[in-house]
Amino acid sequence: MDIISVNGITKTYRQYRRFPGLIGSVRSLLTRQYTEETAVRDISFSIREGEAVGYLGPNGAGKSTMIKMMTGILVPTAGEMHILGSVPHEARKMNAQHIGVVFGQRSQLWWDLPVMDSFELHKYIYKISAPTYQNNLKFCMELLSLRDFIHKPVRQLSLGQRMRVEIAMALLHDPKLLFLDEPTIGLDVMAKDQIRQFLRTVNRDKKVTILLTTHDMKDLEEICPRMIVVNKGTLVYDGSVLKLRDRLGDERRVVIDFREEPGTIEFPGLTLLQEEGLRKTYLFARGESTVFELVSRIASQYPVEDASIESEDIESLIRRYYQQLALDDMRNRDIG
Secondary structure (H helix, E strand, O other): OEEEEEEEEEEEEEEEOOOOHHHHHHHHHHOOOEEEEEEEEEEEEEEEOOOEEEEEOOOOOOHHHHHHHHOOOOOOOEEEEEEOOEOHHHOHHHHHOOEEEEEOOEOOOOOOOEHHHHHHHHHHHOOOOHHHHHHHHHHHHHHHOOHHHOOOEHHHOOHHHHHHHHHHHHHOOOOOEEEEEOOOOOOOHHHHHHHHHHHHHHHHHOOOEEEEEOOOHHHHHHHOOEEEEEEOOEEEEEEEHHHHHHHHOOEEEEEEEEOOOOOOOOOOOEEEEEEEOOEEEEEEEOOOOOHHHHHHHHHHHOOEEEEEEEEOOHHHHHHHHHHHHHHHHHHHHHHO
16 A cells, blocks of 8 residues: 555656846846746655655655655645645545655754653643553653653754654654654764664564655665655666666775785776785776676686675665766766
8 A cells, every 4th residue: 555655756846037237136126037946856756654764865855845745844846746645735634644854954853841741732732642651652762761851841862862852752652654854963873773673673564655765875874765866856766775786887885805915906997096015905897707707717827815895785775876976967968
């Protein structure tokens, strides 16, 4: 069952045009001219119940606009969208009962009240039954380690503590769908790991559908098997990391320890990345030969002590994909 269905969605903003200079200011008073900017352009995708999907793109790609349309805050200019079977902006109140939202930079908590008071208010607003509330509160308190600060005012919490509380509160009413916007931004390594583990558990055990926007590729790697990539308002990729590797051409890092200095090594597709004495790191773009064949050929010609092979990490992969998109865009402009 599709919990999110997006078909040909476009969002265009109409902006008032301002003319520069003093004369331009007078002209702006007398003449109304507008420009149109398309933030989201003809995007289609669907997400099934229980999926965890990363929604990625560089700044200005239209990610926040899409999230606002899916939560009913904005109305699409064109296309059809259904969230939980309803049109979002027509069923905001009804959908809110089944949606959880966490924005990394915007708090739903009452700043001067203890955390528990915010939870109790949330229970009242969402009309959560006492058994559901107690079960979900216990679940979140245990997995997110909230007991030590549950009675502290929100203003006294660290950023990591506050984000754990934000995520817990978003799940108290048993939402079917959870929107997360940069949930680990600014957090230390321990806090990030705890939140990632909790979200994996929620997705696996409670079957909560997750849509995650993030710039932290570790979030994507540990939470979301599938990713949707947008660029300049357009969907440019929808699939797994493995498929993206195949699309770009898989690159591997080869770390080789030599017994003595080998000098310059030249093989097709091999690029030296780093030298640390007799330890050298190469980037190998797989072509006609495999990385294992390459290492064997090097070992037969040079004094190799040890070798290890590493796949390109996901952050490098996404960065390379963005670079390719930028290069393709430049080529298209030159042709045009």
